[in-house]
Amino acid sequence: MFIDEARIRVYAGGGGNGCMAFRREKFVPRGGPSGGDGGRGGDIVMESSERHNTLVHFRFNPEYKAQRGRHGEGSNCTGKEGEGIVLKVPVGTIVYDDNTGEVVHDFSSSDDRIVIARGGRGGRGNQHFATPTHQAPREHELGRPGEERMLRLELKLLADVGLVGYPNVGKSTLISRISAARPKIADYAFTTLQPNLGVVTIGELPDEESYVVADIPGLIEGAHEGHGLGIQFLRHIERTRLLVHMVDVSDASGRPDPVNDFEVIMGELASFGAGLEDKPMMVVGAKSDVANPEKLAKLKKYCEKRGYPFMQISAVTGDNINKLKYSVGAVVRQMRSGSYEGPRPLPKPRAKELPVKPRAKKKAVAKKAAAKKPANQQKSASKRVAQSRRSQTARPKAGRKKATAAKPKKKLSLKQRARR
Ligand SMILES: Nc1nc2c(ncn2[C@@H]2O[C@H](COP(=O)(O)OP(=O)(O)OP(=O)(O)O)[C@@H](O)[C@H]2O)c(=O)[nH]1
Ligand SMILES: [Mg+2]
Numbered sequence: 001m002f003i004d005e006a007r008i009r010v011y012a013g014g015g016g017n018g019c020m021a022f023r024r025e026k027f028v029p030r031g032g033p034s035g036g037d038g039g040r041g042g043d044i045v046m047e048s049s050e051r052h053n054t055l056v057h058f059r060f061n062p063e064y065k066a067q068r069g070r071h072g073e074g075s076n077c078t079g080k081e082g083e084g085i086v087l088k089v090p091v092g093t094i095v096y097d098d099n100t101g102e103v104v105h106d107f108s109s110s111d112d113r114i115v116i117a118r119g120g121r122g123g124r125g126n127q128h129f130a131t132p133t134h135q136a137p138r139e140h141e142l143g144r145p146g147e148e149r150m151l152r153l154e155l156k157l158l159a160d161v162g163l164v165g166y167p168n169v170g171k172s173t174l175i176s177r178i179s180a181a182r183p184k185i186a187d188y189a190f191t192t193l194q195p196n197l198g199v200v201t202i203g204e205l206p207d208e209e210s211y212v213v214a215d216i217p218g219l220i221e222g223a224h225e226g227h228g229l230g231i232q233f234l235r236h237i238e239r240t241r242l243l244v245h246m247v248d249v250s251d252a253s254g255r256p257d258p259v260n261d262f263e264v265i266m267g268e269l270a271s272f273g274a275g276l277e278d279k280p281m282m283v284v285g286a287k288s289d290v291a292n293p294e295k296l297a298k299l300k301k302y303c304e305k306r307g308y309p310f311m312q313i314s315a316v317t318g319d320n321i322n323k324l325k326y327s328v329g330a331v332v333r334q335m336r337s338g339s340y341e342g343p344r345p346l347p348k349p350r351a352k353e354l355p356v357k358p359r360a361k362k363k364a365v366a367k368k369a370a371a372k373k374p375a376n377q378q379k380s381a382s383k384r385v386a387q388s389r390r391s392q393t394a395r396p397k398a399g400r401k402k403a404t405a406a407k408p409k410k411k412l413s414l415k416q417r418a419r420r
Helices: 171-178 232-237 258-272 293-306 321-337 358-372 375-394 398-405 414-419
Strands: 005-011 044-049 063-065 085-090 093-097 103-107 113-117 148-155 161-165 196-202 209-215 242-248 281-286 310-312
Touching: 005 085, 005 113, 044 103, 063 085, 085 093, 085 148, 103 113, 113 148, 161 171, 161 232, 161 258, 171 196, 171 209, 171 321, 196 321, 209 321, 242 258, 242 321, 258 293, 281 293, 281 321, 293 310, 310 321
Parallel strands: 005 063, 044 085, 161 209, 161 242, 242 281, 281 310
Antiparallel strands: 005 148, 044 113, 093 103, 093 148, 196 209
């Protein structure tokens, strides 16, 4: 079972109480205070481990209590410290404080160790309260309680490449072709219910390289509103370096337009809000063995226009699978070394940047202003328009120069020019 979220309550051990005792011994009159201190309570420690890959063990044991410190004893004996607990979490776990929502720690590498809840300090025994004027103190302290926290653990898979797309496009088939992962593959939507990881190896020893690919459940239109399996699985590809967007170019999908499929998925990625739509992306036209040539050509053209690298593959016949494996590997290598300069998606043109006819706009504004002004001021408004027109002819813009350049030039007198 793949469990990627768990809530746990941790109680660090309380400190032991300080002791109140007096030394009583033959031939030692007024032995003085001899109460020992209480022991410290045990801490709760969290440690990341490569050997764990789910949070399932937390789901079924949601409470952890460390041992409390023993109380201090007579003859100045300090109590024993409480034993702590070490909780092992998989690499990629993020720990949140469930009450405040703030991140307590992000376990992004293995053998990372932090104290998640501190044990309480032991109380001081009465030996500490003796002074020259107060030689038989009966004061002693109680142990401090240990920290108690409610935590939420979230596991984000650490993969280099994420596979996204509609259900049934062949994501699981592809990961099973390029890695040793064996996810369930079937001819119906939502076969994959939990993310799968696959390690892809390229090259030969000693130059062998590998990267991790994550196959997540398919997305559909409205996934951000909870349609299908929702978009919560997208957090597993939040940290990937590259997305491979698979689009079915065969007629098996039952959807007419592959470009629309692509845009729907991009919309869902954008609605997740982690900038997934701006990640470097490779588009794959899947099921090329049974492709509809029109769909394939349309998607290819769209990708070329928008600057996405495109490749058509067939996971069944193996067409282009090796090429895809190596080109993804090359991008991952460049990204790991920080030298990636490949194509990134082009931003969409914004409405503001669309060309506007400046002159037509000016004219309309002037007309509007003239219509609004009272009759006695209208004359001056129209005068102003005429003036502006004159000044435009006197200082022609670069664009207009071109248009007039074609016409034969006539020499005009100053008077004529002013009238125009
Ligand atoms: N003809 C052909 N069929 C393919 C190809 N790749 C996958 N299929 C078939 O498409 C169907 C769906 O494949 P899956 O790998 O389960 O698809 P998926 O994207 O993982 O689907 P979900 O897990 O539901 O999101 C299976 O019946 C595969 O045999 C391909 O390249 N060519
Ligand atoms: Mg699948």
